[in-house]
Amino acid sequence: GAGVSQSPSNKVTEKGKDVELRCDPISGHTALYWYRQSLGQGLEFLIYFQGNSAPDKSGLPSDRFSAERTGGSVSTLTIQRTQQEDSAVYLCASSLARGASYEQYFGPGTRLTVT
Amino acid sequence: EDKVVQSPLSLVVHEGDTVTLNCSYEVTNFRSLLWYKQEKKAPTFLFMLTSSGIEKKSGRLSSILDKKELFSILNITATQTGDSAVYLCAVGTSLNYGGSQGNLIFGKGTKLSVKP
Numbered sequence: 150g151a152g153v154s155q156s157p158s159n160k161v162t163e164k165g166k167d168v169e170l171r172c173d174p175i176s177g178h179t180a181l182y183w184y185r186q187s188l189g190q191g192l193e194f195l196i197y198f199q200g201n202s203a204p205d206k207s208g209l210p211s212d213r214f215s216a217e218r219t220g221g222s223v224s225t226l227t228i229q230r231t232q233q234e235d236s237a238v239y240l241c242a243s244s245l246a247r248g249a250s251y252e253q254y255f256g257p258g259t260r261l262t263v264t
Numbered sequence: 265e266d267k268v269v270q271s272p273l274s275l276v277v278h279e280g281d282t283v284t285l286n287c288s289y290e291v292t293n294f295r296s297l298l299w300y301k302q303e304k305k306a307p308t309f310l311f312m313l314t315s316s317g318i319e320k321k322s323g324r325l326s327s328i329l330d331k332k333e334l335f336s337i338l339n340i341t342a343t344q345t346g347d348s349a350v351y352l353c354a355v356g357t358s359l360n361y362g363g364s365q366g367n368l369i370f371g372k373g374t375k376l377s378v379k380p
Contacts, residue, residue, distance in 0.1 A: 153306075182367075191268075191352065192307075192370040205367070238305055248356070250296060252312050253368060258305035 151175070153256035155241050161262045162231055170226045170259045174243030181224050182244075182253060183216060187237045195239075198224060199247045231263045266291040268355050270371035278379050281343050285374045287353030288335040297329055297336050298368065300352040307352055310338070343378045350375045 154173045162168050174181050183195040194208040198218040209215070213231075218224040228235055238260050242253035271286045287297070296314045300307035311320045313329035313336060320327050324343075329336045340347055354368040 184370075189372070191372040192354075192368075194367045194369070197367065208367075240305070240307070248295070250314070250356075252298060252309045254309060255300075255306045260305070 153241055153243050153254055155239075155256040155259050157259055158257060159260045159262075161264060164233060164263055165230055167227065167229045168231055168261065170228075170239050170241075170261070172224045172226070172241030172243075172256060174222065174224070174241070175254055176222075178243035178245055178254075179221065180244045180247040180251070180253075181218060182242045183224070183226050184240045184242065185210075185237045186240060186258075192240065195226070197247070228261075231261075233263045236261055236263045266355070266357065266369050268353055268369050268371035270351075270353050270374050272374060273372065274375040274377070276377045276379065277343055279344055281378075282339065282341045283343060283376065285338040285340075285351050285353075285376070286335060287337070287371055289353075289355045289369075290334065291355050291357050291369060293358040294331065294355060295358045296356040298354045298356065299327055299336075299338050300354065302350040302352055302373065303348075310351075340376075343376075345378050345380055348376055348378045 156171045181198040184192040186192050196216050200221050201218050213229045216226045238258045240258045241256045244251040244253045268289045298312045299310040311327045316331040324341045327338045350373040352373045353371045
């Protein structure tokens with residue numbers, strides 16, 4: 150079966166532009182997570198979805214960040230008016246269900262570079 | 265504030281050596297501890313530990329959790345160059361309490377380099 154997929158794999162954008170990152174989770178996984186990994190840092194939690202709803206948006210670093218999930222499957226993370234500090238690898242993960250008893254499976258990530 | 269600390273931050277060994285990676289944590293309402301291997305971008309799942317003292321093994325890798333002392337170790341025996349990667353430790357908390365609400369809290373990782 151296919152794993153978690155993300156697109157694009159790399160994105161270079163100019164400061165001030167909007168970007169959309171896509172995540173396609175493992176089929177049947179109801180929980181979906183977005184993380185950010187900056188150079189030399191651990192993974193920073195951004196947001197999670199249970200089905201289509203996102204009860205926990207506490208990790209989003211600013212109101213320029215938003216995410217949605219439709220049909221309980223594909224999710225998009227949107228960053229508006231990108232800044233250089235947004236440069237990072239954005240990782241998506243999915244798990245069978247919500248909660249720390251279920252291992253999360255990660256996609257290959259999108260490397261975002263803001264120039 | 266919940267935190268996960270890994271040590272060492274980086275490690276260089278030669279093929280055939282045995283290494284021990286450390287992960288200590290301070291979290292509210294611990295539920296599980298996970299180890300991941302990250303070679304390029306995607307972390308790949310290695311182990312999930314929920315009970316103290318029960319060793320999990322997979323080939324040359326093994327891990328154990330001590331919930332009293334709040335740490336876990338990941339052992340790799342007879343290391344190979346293919347073991348070179350960043351090893352991430354993450355801790356999950358219970359859903360029904362405050363704090364991270366079941367999210368995974370990651371350490372910064374240990375970068376392992378295995379020389380031929």
